Amino acid sequence: MESPRWAVRIRAERKARLWDTHSTARRLREAAGENGRDLPDHEALVRSIRRWESGKITALSERYRLLFCRAFGMSEADLFNPDSPGSEPDAAALSSQSATDCHDLEAMASFRGADRQVGGGHLYATVVGYLERDVAPRLFGGSDGAAAFVAAAAFTEMVGWMAHDAGQDDVADQHFARALDLAGVGGDRRLEAHILGSMSHLARHLGRADDAVRLAHRGTTMLANTRTAAPAMESRLLTMAARGFAVLGDSAECAQLLVRAEDTLGQEEDNAASPWAGPFDEGALALDAARSMLILGQFKSARRHAGQAISLRCGDRTRSRAFARLVLAEALIACGQIDEACSAMLGVIDDTRSLSSLVVNRQLGGLRERLEAYREEEIVADSLNVLDTALRERRWLYKWGGPHCGSGGPALRA
Structure with a gap:
């Protein structure tokens, strides 16, 4: 059994430090500190490390990814990037992939890593350019066949998310619909289910909660029909449905789906998982649970889940940490903890100075409106002044699209 790339990298780093498994x-x-009380006992943890390194477990939870990063003193990108020195190809995952597929997968991993830190506004034109230059010519008349359509679907979904991050939701909707069609032609049903989850997210964001639930359920049905285990993807779809029910005010159904999502995420992944689908982990689940609780007015629960999401995100997950802190700040305001809310907001500002995400900035603007009622307090007035300055400085980041703006639909202005 071949070990996955991340396991090879961990084993190499461990040996370089002359550490045994104990x-x-x-x-x-x-590395876990006070949060390590619920870790398994020493011998059980040693056995887990050996299973990870041998490839008997093919997925590593977000919590343990974070712990390895802390233990080794490395960023998540350096430790888990498949292109990191010392890593080896995962033969089980890549044996059926052509050299072109591997090139596309490596490009996607690089784009994802950059997107997490700098946001979609900076990268949209770059990824659209890759689609036009490297992928589109292979769709017709090339030798890649269905694989080219699958790659095109994956990159088109990616630029859909980048368009959404830059505040261009109509363009994002077009990209997601096109990606779903391309995945259908390519025959990757798991990728189709994943894209339906993205469409569900966007529908809820646009206020179409019924559509969000319907799209998520369509995805889970499609995934079930593949008759293979894809717990991370199924958990994501269940979470998308839960968020839709939160908007609809159905707290019982929302809670039930979140419990199912958590239980599902802990199951073992099938080796046949689509390499094109984006990751979904404990940190993402905690963030979406926090958002759902906030919508439902369950503010203490929202604070707890947001805190968990923050603790599960390394420093290179800039946007994800920002979203979690924004939810935390909203919940703190609702609980009357204004000083703490200002601190959380200032943390978002500091962390996102180089991030091109109109979604983050709009949520900062919404937070500003809620804090305005407390401006007479000195800490609030000072914090709002910092926020206003930051928002003014960031306006230049949203010159949308560049030379490739026409690729996603009509030319757009920020």
């Missing part, structure tokens, strides 16, 4: 287990426990 010392590695101790380092992980030290």
Whole structure:
């Protein structure tokens, strides 16, 4: 059994530090600090490390990814990037992939890593350019066949998310619909289900909660029909449906789906998982649960889930951490903890100075409106002044599209 790339990288780093599995287990426990009380006992943790490194477990949870990063003193991008020195190709995952597929997968991993830190506004034109230059010519008349359509679907979904991040939701909707069609031609049903989850997210964002639930359920049905285990993808779809029910005010159905999503996420992944679908992990689930609780007015629960999401995100997950802190700030305001809310907001500002995400900035604007009622307090007035300055400075980041703006539909202005 071949070990996945991340496992090869972890084993190489462990050996470079002259750590055996027992010392590695101790380092992980030290990295967890006070939050390590619920870790398994030492021998069980050692056995888990050996299973991870041998490839018997093909997915590593977000919590343990974070602990390994802390233990090794490395960023998530450096430790888990498949292009990192010392990593080896995962033969089980890549044996059926052509050299072109591998090139596309490596490009996608690079784009995803950059997008997490700098946002879609900076990268949209770059990824559209890759689609036009490297992928589109292979769709017709090339030798890649269905694989080219699958790659095109994956990159088209990616630029849909980048358009959404830059505040261009109509363009994002067009990209997602096109990606779904391309995935259908390519025959990747798992990728289709994943794209339906993205469409569900956008529908809820646009106020179409019924559509959000319908699209998520369509995705889970499609996934079930593949008759293979894809717990991360199924958990994501269940979470999307839960968020739709939160908007509809159905707290019972929302809670039930979130419990199912958590239980599902802990199951073992099938080796046949689509390599094109974006990741979904414990941090993402915690963030979406926090958002759902906030919508339902369950503010203490929203605070708890948001805190969990923040703790599960390394420093290179800039946008994700920002979203979690924004939810935390909203919940803190609702609980009357204004000073703490200002601190959370200032943390978002500091972390996102180089992030081109209109979604983040709009949520900061919404937070500003809620804090305005408390401006007479000195800490609030000072915090709002910092926010106003930051928002003015960021306006230049949203010159939408560049030379490729026409690729996603009509030319757009920010």
